[in-house]
Each structure stands twice: as structure tokens, then as C-alpha cells.
Amino acid sequence: xxxxxxxxxxxxELFQAMQEDHFLSLMRGSYVQNFPPQIExxxxxxxxxxxxxxxxxxxxxxxxxxxxxxxxATVHPVSTFILAAxxxxxxxxxxxxxxxxxxxVLVPSQDVRAVFDIDPVFAHAIVxxxxxxxxxxVKTTKNLKLRTSLERLANYLLRQQTHAExxxxxxxxxxKRRLASFxxxxxxxxxxxxxxxxxxxxxxxGIKVHISDQQDLERFAKPSSLIDDYST
Amino acid sequence: xxxxxxxxxxxxELFQAMQEDHFLSLMRGSYVQNFPPQIExxxxxxxxxxxxxxxxxxxxxxxxxxxxxxxxATVHPVSTFILAAxxxxxxxxxxxxxxxxxxxVLVPSQDVRAVFDIDPVFAHAIVxxxxxxxxxxVKTTKNLKLRTSLERLANYLLRQQTHAExxxxxxxxxxKRRLASFxxxxxxxxxxxxxxxxxxxxxxxGIKVHISDQQDLERFAKPSSLIDDYST
DNA sequence: TTCATCTCTTGATATTTATCAGGGCCAGCG
DNA sequence: CGCTGGCCCTGATAAATATCAAGAGATGAA
Numbered sequence: 001x002x003x004x005x006x007x008x009x010x011x012x013e014l015f016q017a018m019q020e021d022h023f024l025s026l027m028r029g030s031y032v033q034n035f036p037p038q039i040e041x042x043x044x045x046x047x048x049x050x051x052x053x054x055x056x057x058x059x060x061x062x063x064x065x066x067x068x069x070x071x072x073a074t075v076h077p078v079s080t081f082i083l084a085a086x087x088x089x090x091x092x093x094x095x096x097x098x099x100x101x102x103x104x105v106l107v108p109s110q111d112v113r114a115v116f117d118i119d120p121v122f123a124h125a126i127v128x129x130x131x132x133x134x135x136x137x138v139k140t141t142k143n144l145k146l147r148t149s150l151e152r153l154a155n156y157l158l159r160q161q162t163h164a165e166x167x168x169x170x171x172x173x174x175x176k177r178r179l180a181s182f183x184x185x186x187x188x189x190x191x192x193x194x195x196x197x198x199x200x201x202x203x204x205x206g207i208k209v210h211i212s213d214q215q216d217l218e219r220f221a222k223p224s225s226l227i228d229d230y231s232t
Numbered sequence: 233x234x235x236x237x238x239x240x241x242x243x244x245e246l247f248q249a250m251q252e253d254h255f256l257s258l259m260r261g262s263y264v265q266n267f268p269p270q271i272e273x274x275x276x277x278x279x280x281x282x283x284x285x286x287x288x289x290x291x292x293x294x295x296x297x298x299x300x301x302x303x304x305a306t307v308h309p310v311s312t313f314i315l316a317a318x319x320x321x322x323x324x325x326x327x328x329x330x331x332x333x334x335x336x337v338l339v340p341s342q343d344v345r346a347v348f349d350i351d352p353v354f355a356h357a358i359v360x361x362x363x364x365x366x367x368x369x370v371k372t373t374k375n376l377k378l379r380t381s382l383e384r385l386a387n388y389l390l391r392q393q394t395h396a397e398x399x400x401x402x403x404x405x406x407x408k409r410r411l412a413s414f415x416x417x418x419x420x421x422x423x424x425x426x427x428x429x430x431x432x433x434x435x436x437x438g439i440k441v442h443i444s445d446q447q448d449l450e451r452f453a454k455p456s457s458l459i460d461d462y463s464t
Numbered sequence: 465t466t467c468a469t470c471t472c473t474t475g476a477t478a479t480t481t482a483t484c485a486g487g488g489c490c491a492g493c494g
Numbered sequence: 495c496g497c498t499g500g501c502c503c504t505g506a507t508a509a510a511t512a513t514c515a516a517g518a519g520a521t522g523a524a
Contacts, residue, residue, distance in 0.1 A: 175502095176501080176502070177502085187501085187503090188502090188503080190502095
């Protein structure tokens with residue numbers, strides 16, 4: 001794998017503080033691959049041979065059961081995914097597919113576990129990352145169980161707005177189809193939910209979202225740091 | 233804290249392999265407390281001062297938002313809870329209350345983090361535990377998003393049956409009220425769901441559940457190891 | 465015991481969400 | 495250009511789920 005990728009991977013919290021030679025030995029065994037859109041990288045249930053890192057493009061994590069499918073998360077650069085399966089040497093719980101042309105780094109799970117065993121700093125970083133992931137999914141569960149679909153959408157929009165530094169107008173980061181699935185609803189209902197939020201000053205046209213009165217929307221959405229703040 | 237509790241706590245995977253003196257230093261700072269039923273041990277949003285261990289009794293982990301409440305999990309002896317918050321030194325995401333008279337060990341979070349920093353074996357165990365917790369919540373999310381309430385109940389019953397070593401008749405481990413909340417439905421609908429499962433050979437009377445034809449129920453429930461097997 | 469309280473159940477009804485069918489719009493392609 | 499296919503929207507309808515109200519049965523306290 002070309003050394004040119006090392007710096008940006010090294011910026012990931014997971015790899016930031018670890019010993020240089022351990023980092024290099026991880027990278028030595030890894031390789032980069034370019035994938036076209038809509039390629040299935042991982043199939044849930046498969047053994048977890050690699051820790052994946054999205055360097056460019058984006059990846060959809062999704063799950064299926066009994067002919068149904070749901071989007072669990074979208075991974076943007078630069079991030080890793082499926083760390084837990086790698087560490088546990090357990091089968092993947094989610095499938096992954098590229099959403100666009102993407103460059104993915106594949107780190108053999110075996111190597112990750114080996115370095116994890118000998119580098120306490122790396123182990124520390126893995127704990128931090130796993131705890132973070134865990135808390136994110138707990139928030140997702142709370143979101144699903146405590147809120148209606150309209151409330152989930154309202155809070156999603158407020159989070160996106162925060163992400164856009166509070167701008168009144170911003171673009172949706174993912175297509176509506178996938179957003180619906182991510183929020184646990186059908187595309188048809190997402191359409192109707194957008195219409196339902198007009199009453200709180202939300203206007204949508206294509207991928208453009210305009211929030212005319214953030215406070216009004218917040219009064220309805222009642223965002224909570226214990227559900228919507230993914231940084232803690 | 234009395235040394236008599238040490239052995240059973242030591243049997244927890246989290247503490248099993250760690251250095252004896254580290255274990256003792258953790259225990260030295262800890263204390264045991266007996267709580268009556270329905271006592272709130274933790275309030276979500278509070279700083280995570282202690283890692284909790286249920287030694288006897290049982291504890292309900294739940295969350296609230298906007299006047300609504302949902303049960304996230306029930307913790308039985310001997311297990312820890314809210315490890316992630318302890319490690320991250322972040323606020324609790326869930327509240328906890330005793331369901332019955334319970335004995336709880338409280339280990340100062342600070343101590344846990346300190347030992348975690350110096351004992352690689354303990355760090356290793358924490359990673360394993362966190363990965364496990366993470367995967368459990370992912371399974372919960374899949375369960376919620378991919379299945380109807382009837383399917384969730386059917387699979388819950390099959391899991392309980394497995395837990396009862398496949399017996400055709402077994403007792404519900406938690407009261408129906410809480411089960412409904414855990415499964416993401418109302419008590420009224422749980423009642424109706426039980427009736428709906430009669431078509432697949434499920435009979436319920438009080439806390440007694442009888443499954444007359446496990447295969448028939450499985451044909452309906454379609455259990456999957458990637459959702460229902462909490463051991464991997 | 466008796467009373468009060470609580471859980472559970474049931475029926476009626478309302479709300480939420482999904483499904484089905486149709487049509488508009490737009491990008492990519494022959 | 496004119497297709498075609500994918501996405502998105504909309505309306506009608508169906509299914510799933512929640513709410514409300516009432517009553518039966520269990521439990522625990524005075």
C-alpha cells in the first residue's frame with residue numbers, strides 16, 4: 001500500500017497515538033482498493049477478515065432479514081468500520097456497500113488483534129472507539145423507541161443543521177431513499193413527514209433544506225444531548 | 233467491602249484474568265449496598281461516578297424522553313452495567329432502577345480507569361466486554377427496525393426457551409409490562425400479540441409460557457443468529 | 465378480612481405507518 | 495432527440511400500533 005495514504009490514516013484517533021513501528025507493521029499488511037459505486041464490500045454473517053477504512057467516497061452499512069433491508073449508518077471519510085467484529089473475531093452483523101466510487105483500506109483483522117495485544121496505547125484507543133460506537137447505537141435505539149418518525153426526522157434535520165454550522169439552508173447528505181431507511185420509515189412516509197414539518201418552518205426542495213425558524217422546530221423536536229449529540 | 237463477595241465478582245469475565253493486586257485495589261475502593269425495590273440507582277445524564285455490579289436482585293435499564301419511557305435492558309446477577317460511560321467519563325445514557333431487593337457493588341469509575349491504564353489484561357477484558365455490548369445493541373436495533381412487534385415477541389420467546397434449555401414450558405423472566413416496553417410496544421398490544429401467537433402453538437397463562445410446536449413457531453419467527461444470538 | 469392498588473386483559477376507536485398504484489421529473493444513453 | 499429507468503411525490507387504502515375506557519384478578523397493607 002502506498003505510503004501517501006499513511007498521514008491521513010494516522011490522523012484517525014484510533015491510530016493517532018500508537019507506536020510508529022506498530023502503525024507501520026499494520027500498514028505493511030494492508031492494501032488499498034478502489035471500488036465502483038454499489039459494490040458490496042461485506043456481507044453480514046461473513047467472518048471478519050479485515051478492518052475497513054474509508055479513505056474517499058462513502059459506504060452504507062445495512063442489514064437484512066427475511067427479505068427486508070434497513071440502513072444502519074453511512075460512513076464518510078476518514079473513518080473505520082466494523083471494529084467490533086474485527087476485535088471479537090466474530091461474524092459481521094452488518095453488510096456494507098459503496099454508495100459512490102470509493103477508496104477503501106483493508107487491514108487484516110489478525111494484524112489488528114496482534115498489535116492490540118502488544119501496544120497498550122493502541123488498546124486504549126480501541127476502547128475509546130468501541131465505547132463511542134456503543135454509545136452511538138444506544139442513542140439510535142432510544143431515538144427509535146422514544147420518538148415518532150416525524151420527531152426523528154425533525155431531530156435529524158437539526159443535527160444536520162448543526163453539522164452545517166447552523167446555516168438556515170443546507171443540503172441533505174444522503175439521498176432520501178436511504179434517509180428514510182436510516183430513520184426507520186418508508187420513502188413515502190418521509191415525503192409526508194417533510195410536508196408535516198412545514199408547520200414548523202421546514203421547506204425542502206430536492207436536496208436543499210431550509211429551516212426558517214430553528215427555535216420553532218426545536219420546540220417541536222425537543223433535541224436532547226443524550227440522544228442527538230453523537231460526540232459524547 | 234466484605235471479602236466474601238470477591239470470588240463471585242472475580243468470576244466475571246471482566247475481572248477474571250487481571251492481576252490480583254489490581255483486582256484487590258479495585259475492590260478496596262468499592263463498596264456494597266443493599267437497595268429496596270424500585271430505587272433509582274442512576275439517572276440518565278448524570279456523571280458516571282461508579283461502575284455498577286449487580287450481585288443479587290435485578291436492575292432495569294431504561295431511558296426517557298419527552299415524558300415517554302422505554303426499557304432498554306434488564307440486568308441479572310452477576311453482571312456489570314454502564315461500563316462505556318465509566319470508561320469514557322461521559323454522562324450515563326440510561327437510567328437504572330432496582331426491580332427487586334438488590335445488592336449492588338459500586339466501583340469508583342476513576343479507579344476503573346486508573347487500573348485500565350496500567351493493566352493490559354484488564355484493558356483487554358474491557359475491550360472484549362465493550363465489543364460484546366456494542367454488538368448486542370446493534371442486534372437490538374436490527375430487531376426493532378426489521379421486525380414487527382409480533383415477530384419480536386415470537387423471537388423473544390424462542391430465545392427464552394433456549395435459555396430454559398429448550399423446555400416446552402417456562403416462566404417469563406420479567407413482568408409483561410416491562411417486556412412490552414423492552415420489545416417496543418404497549419402492554420395492550422403485548423396481550424394481543426400473545427393471542428396472535430396462539431396460531432403458532434403459544435399458550436400463555438400468567439407468567440407460564442407453553443410452546444407446543446417449536447418448529448412451527450420458528451417457521452414464523454425466523455430467528456437469526458445475527459439478531460438473536462447474544463453470545464456472539 | 466377488606467380495601468386499595470396494580471397488572472393484565474379486552475373491546476372500541478384513533479393514530480401512525482405501510483402498501484399499492486399512478487404520475488412527474490430528470491439523468492444517462494442509444 | 496426520444497427513450498428508459500430511477501427517484502420522488504401524491505392519493506387511496508390497508509395494516510400495524512397506540513390510546514382510551516372498563517373490568518377481572520392478584521397482591522399487599524391496614
